[in-house]
Amino acid sequence: MDFRRLLDKYKYYTIAVSMIVIIVSVVFLFLFVQKNQKEVSEAERTMTSIISTHSSEAESSSQQLYVDIKGAVKKPGMYEGNANMRVWDAVMLAGGVSDEADTKYVNFSERVVDQMVIYVPKVGEEVQSSTSKADSQNGAMNDTSKVNLNQASESELQNLPGIGQKKAQEIIRYREENGGFKKIEDLKNISGFGEKTFEKLKDLITL
Structure with a gap:
């Protein structure tokens, strides 16, 4: 068999097949590169989101505040905390509740805010309202008939x-x-709380 003559006879088919193979390879390579770039971009966005979240949490937890813990706890007094604390965490700073506490x-589960008074009553003690209130700067308790925005x-x-x-x-x-x-x-x-809404609420709310 004359391979040279055979090659000459089918050389155009060979060239066409080769071109198709090259084009298909280029297309697959392009799609592969695009896919990798997309995955890298998504990974970068995810990492940025994680870093941003951790930064926000770190900033929040670094905010100092002070709470005054009273009543049936083992070590009543004023304690330093942070913005991520709950009432339970603050009570633990005071040694936990005493045996006579009525919990x-x-x-x-309530979130702690600055200048907050946490009062744990004793068993049998009459309680008229929430036992944890935000204290005013002069130390007086707020009007319990109003809704406390912070509590x-x-x-x-x-x-x-x-x-x-x-x-x-x-x-x-x-x-x-x-x-x-x-x-x-x-x-x-806050969006949605205009002057008219505030006028309706101002006599019903407190801090």
């Missing part, structure tokens, strides 16, 4: 006129991100 009136739960906030679940969640989010309300007028800093 059913204490919300241990009220989501359901308690919804007892205010015109405050539904979404607005109650916005109030809680604001106080957690800003270390609590400094004055009741800060309520107007």
